[in-house]
Amino acid sequence: MERPKILFIVNPISGASKGKEIASYIKTHLDGTVLDADIRFTEAVNHATEIAIEGVKEGFKIIAAVGGDGTINETAKALRHTDTALGIIPIGSGNGLARHLGIPLQSKFALKRLVTGETRVIDSGILNDVPFFCTAGTGFDAYVSHVFATATGRGLSNYVKAGVKEYLRYSSSEYELIVDGDKLTVDAYAITVANAAQYGNNAYIAPEASTRDGLLNVTILKHFPKWKGIPLVIRTFNKTIHRSPHVLTVKGKKIQIRKTGQEDTNLFVHRDGEPYMAKSPLNFEVVPQSLKVIV
């Protein structure tokens, strides 16, 4: 049997920085036996995209991102509409897409999947011309991603600490949405546009989202009394957030979001958990069946 020729793009700083360890595991245990592996390390933000573009040109049939949702996003961007399939070795702090797709979180088993798994073609999303694969959005969660990105510590506990501190002082805002031509106005804390069901860490922000339905699921967290925050957090973990009276959900192919009175200004957004600024209005669109993934 022909061994699959796989390019591994390893982010050495993802999650608990296990990337180098996994790279040496691949070299000593798998290369030349079950896999024909080439391993390249990322050296900076967006480097994974450059490596993946090269990898496609070099004819790799599988390019595996060894990292978190940020590294997966940067890698998958280059693989949309190509014949090269994305592989995922999830070593990030949240691993939203890997969890959604049922890819094992233990690297040894995730590696095995690259050989034994099947190829699925999934949708991707676009936010102002830039792709995302898991979730994107604006409001409180995007703001916390920004705060977290500039904080010194990483990891879930630091994320929770930043979240609680900002939660106490964050206020809701009015947003106008157009979902496939239908208009609605909401007073919201956060609006998430989901291709996959969760942010990561099994926090299900859009429990009904599917990466194969040609639709984006919009979860609008409306204004609510601050003391109701904990039940809402519980609902994200037990997959019932969409049934909360403080949440409005809609689905669509094209979604436009503007923050009332802030036309043409930069808004805090996130794509797959990575913080960015993007000009209002925010234009989201689904691109059906645009990425091959090994699951």
Ligand SMILES: Nc1ncnc2c1ncn2[C@@H]1O[C@H](COP(=O)(O)OP(=O)(O)OP(=O)(O)O)[C@@H](O)[C@H]1O
């Ligand atoms: N060598 C590097 N030095 C610094 N940053 C890097 C390097 N390589 C990649 N990056 C950046 O690291 C960021 C975080 O990566 P990633 O999302 O994979 O990990 P994570 O944040 O720990 O995981 P998750 O997204 O699951 O929470 C990405 O924005 C990526 O561009």
